[in-house]
Amino acid sequence: MxxxxxxxxxxxxxxxxxxxxxxxxxxxxxxxxxxxxxxxxxxxxxxxxxxxxxxxxxxxxxxKEADVADEAGELGFFSPHSWQPLLLGLGGAFAFASVAIGWWLMYFSAPFILVGLFGWVFEYYRGENRTQ
Missing domain, CATH: 4.10.860 (DNA Excision Repair, Uvrb; Chain A)
Structure with a gap:
């Protein structure tokens, strides 16, 4: 670094x-x-x-004397499947399109953004990770 x-x-x-x-x-x-x-x-x-x-x-x-294999290993946890980025991306696309088309389109994009954002943040707070 x-x-x-x-x-x-x-x-x-x-x-x-x-x-x-x-x-x-x-x-x-x-x-x-x-x-x-x-x-x-x-x-x-x-x-x-x-x-x-x-x-x-x-x-x-x-x-300077390290090999490529020295940094090998697990990089972290990445979600194998998630629909939340798609919802967030669609909401963001509609929100940016609302600047060109009309601000009324923001009302339709806000639910997509909110559901995608909250779904992505709290995606793994189900089951054993859920707080009581």
Whole structure:
């Protein structure tokens, strides 16, 4: 994670330089603002990765003499099947379409978003995990 943190911090420095040059040269506010926001986002991600890298053990990607197999193993739990992302995606698509079509479409997309979001968050709070 140290390498990724350094990469994002250096990328943010580059984007800052480009934003300053672009802002002075073009005097166009939208692109300049977008570049400064990209600088801020890269800086936040780089700081987070660098801060987290100091708190955890050294990973195989930080060791120059590590093999690819050193990082092998279980990555975590991923849900094998879930319909909730589909509902959330449809609701989000309708919500973004409501900007172009009409705000009335937001009333139809809100239930999809709410059911998809709550269903996804509480998907595994059934059976033995359920709180009484």
């Amino acid at each position: 140290k390498i990724q943190g350094k990469m994002f911090i250096w990328l943010s420095v580059f984007i800052l330089a480009v934003a300053v040059v672009y802002g002075l040269w073009s005097k166009e506010p939208a692109g300049t603002t977008a570049l400064f926001l990209a600088f801020g986002l890269c800086l936040m991600v780089g700081y987070y990765l660098a801060f987290t890298a100091r708190r955890i053990d050294t990973l195989a990607q930080d060791n």
